[in-house]
Amino acid sequence: MKTILSFIDWYLPGYRAGGVLKAFSNQIAHLEGKYEFKVITRDTDYCETVPYEQIKSNQWNRIAPNAEAYYISADQLKIQTLNKLVAETSFDLAYVHGVYSFYFSVLPVILAKVKKVPVVIGSHGMLGKHSLAVKAKKKAIGIKLARFGGFYKNVVFHAANASEAVDIRLTIGKKARILIAEELPMKIELAPWASRIKLKGLLNLCSVARISPEKNTLYAIEVLKTCTKGEIVFDIYGPVYNEEYWNQCKNVIAELPGNVKVNYKGSIPGDKVLSMLSTYHAMFMPTNGENFGHTILESFMASTPVIISRNTPWRNLEKSKSGWDLPLEDDSTFVAAINQLIEMDQSTYEMFSKASLQYAHEFMQNNSILEQNIKLFADE
Numbered sequence: 200m201k202t203i204l205s206f207i208d209w210y211l212p213g214y215r216a217g218g219v220l221k222a223f224s225n226q227i228a229h230l231e232g233k234y235e236f237k238v239i240t241r242d243t244d245y246c247e248t249v250p251y252e253q254i255k256s257n258q259w260n261r262i263a264p265n266a267e268a269y270y271i272s273a274d275q276l277k278i279q280t281l282n283k284l285v286a287e288t289s290f291d292l293a294y295v296h297g298v299y300s301f302y303f304s305v306l307p308v309i310l311a312k313v314k315k316v317p318v319v320i321g322s323h324g325m326l327g328k329h330s331l332a333v334k335a336k337k338k339a340i341g342i343k344l345a346r347f348g349g350f351y352k353n354v355v356f357h358a359a360n361a362s363e364a365v366d367i368r369l370t371i372g373k374k375a376r377i378l379i380a381e382e383l384p385m386k387i388e389l390a391p392w393a394s395r396i397k398l399k400g401l402l403n404l405c406s407v408a409r410i411s412p413e414k415n416t417l418y419a420i421e422v423l424k425t426c427t428k429g430e431i432v433f434d435i436y437g438p439v440y441n442e443e444y445w446n447q448c449k450n451v452i453a454e455l456p457g458n459v460k461v462n463y464k465g466s467i468p469g470d471k472v473l474s475m476l477s478t479y480h481a482m483f484m485p486t487n488g489e490n491f492g493h494t495i496l497e498s499f500m501a502s503t504p505v506i507i508s509r510n511t512p513w514r515n516l517e518k519s520k521s522g523w524d525l526p527l528e529d530d531s532t533f534v535a536a537i538n539q540l541i542e543m544d545q546s547t548y549e550m551f552s553k554a555s556l557q558y559a560h561e562f563m564q565n566n567s568i569l570e571q572n573i574k575l576f577a578d579e
Contacts, residue, residue, distance in 0.1 A: 202235045203576060204290035206307040208300050210268060212253050213244035214469040215438045217409055219296055219323045221385075221469065221493040222359075226572055228386040231265045233573055236294075238262070239284060240303070242270035246438050276302055285310040292576055294357075295320045299338065308354065319378075319575065321357040324490030326370040329413055329510070346372060357575055359490045360512050380571035382491040384500070384563050390473075392502050392556050397480055397548035400429040402541045404483040404506075407472060407494040410448065411440035415487045415508070415527070420451045422485070422533045423459045429541035431459045433483065436467045436475070476501035480548065481540055485527060486510060498522075499559035502552045506536050520554040 209216035211224050227236050237259075242250040254260045256272040271280060281302060293311035295318060297304040304320075311318045324330055331338055345351060355376045358364040364377045408414040416435065423433060439445045452461045467475060472494065476482065482498040482505045489495070489511040496513075498505045505522035507513060516522040523536040543551070 200233070200235055201291040201576060202237060202289065203292050203294050204237045204239070204285070204288055204311075205294040205296065206239050206303045207296040208241060208303045209243075209245045210238055210240040211262060211469075212251050213247075215245035215247070215409075215466050217245075217437070218489075218491065218493045219321075222321075222323065222382045222491065223296060225383045225385055225493075227263055227266050229383045229569055230572065231263070234265065234576060236263075236266040237288060237290060238266060238268040239281070239307075240268060240270060241276070242272050246440075248273070278306065281306055282310060285314060290316065292316060293318045294576070296323065298322055298325050299341065308350065312353075318354045319357055320351075320354055322363070322367060322490075324359070324363060324366075324488065327363065327366045327488050327490065329488035331370070333412060342370060351375065362512070363490045378575055380575040381568045382493070383568060383572060384493075384496055384559075389500055389556065389559060389563070390477075392553055393477070394549060395478070395480075395552070397543060397545050399542060399544045402429060402431050402481070402537065403479045404431065404433045404481055404537075405436060405476065405479045406433070406482060406484045407436045407467065407476070407497075408484055408486070409437045409440040410435065410445050412444055413487050415485050417444065417448050417451065418485050418527065418530070419483055420448055420455070420461060422530050422537070423455055423461070424451065425530075425534050426459060426537050426541075427456050428538050429458060431537070431541070433459065433461045434464050434479070435461065436464045438466045472497055473501050476503045479503055481506055481522070483537070484508075485525070485533060487527070496559065496562065499555045499562070502556040504540075504551045504555050506533060506540075516558075519558055520551050521558040522551075522555065 207223055209220055242256040250256055254270050256270050257275055259267045259269050262268045293307060293316055295304055295307045308318055351371055355378055356367045358367055358377050358379045359382050361379060364379055367377055368375050410416045476498050482503055485508045487510060492511045492513060495505055495507060499521060507524050508527050509524045514524050516524050525532040
């Protein structure tokens, strides 16, 4: 059985890093019996400085039947540590998450090439135009240097879908080697559908994402400025990635009409997300772009419809009555969707809620996605 040495900035038991962490933990769970994983990561969560209580720093920890993780402390996070770990660890392939982190994206590629093992890079949407627009000059310089120096020669990029493959090829070059493997859902049995109260004129919305320009939190709040019908509560979950951006959000919150209330709930552990989502009428996340969108799928899994942008793989949702995917260029469409939800009575809402759960079931029963992920590492 192949052993895959993987590098990721933040991993379980953390949860603040969001989709990248979820994607990888789901993948490990589904590939039990197919591959062994050794994970090198930090011993703190995203935006945190206190090490996890559940693990032992600077040594290997068994975290799953097919996975061990080495949690590096801040004082040991240096080139010598990574070099020693790679040299002393037996593995068949390196799987690198992300493209910008020096210690967990750049250095691992160099060390794996020195050891002459295949390298797969999961870019996790980081080479899409919306991600590239954040800290644009710095990223552009880094990518140009990588291309000029042949840094990604003989490396395989993991794309979550055809759209991401296009982004990778546009950014890295026409000769980029790319394999498409859709991201896997949580490996769980879904709870049966259960009713929740939906009164006409009342609407409880939530979002689960880091507060940042990429996730478009400010846009969501601005949409609510023109929602004057009914009583709306919008609860925001996730870490504050950009304080200046969050201050802009708070300024708009102060201008909202009296029928709209916005609450910041902080970060929520990954194992609490499904139960939390099941208490809301819809998830409202007009993201600027997602290569997958794990919280969107989790919303369906919780029988909760979504109001999202068209910049995700989740499309044509109105047809299945599991939500709305709308153009960011026309914020009036978001207002219309919210008003439609406000006016929904119990029976109509239950139709949407059941359709959302059915949507999740259909996705999770697609065995071809698992086969794609098995093949991702099979031939390298």
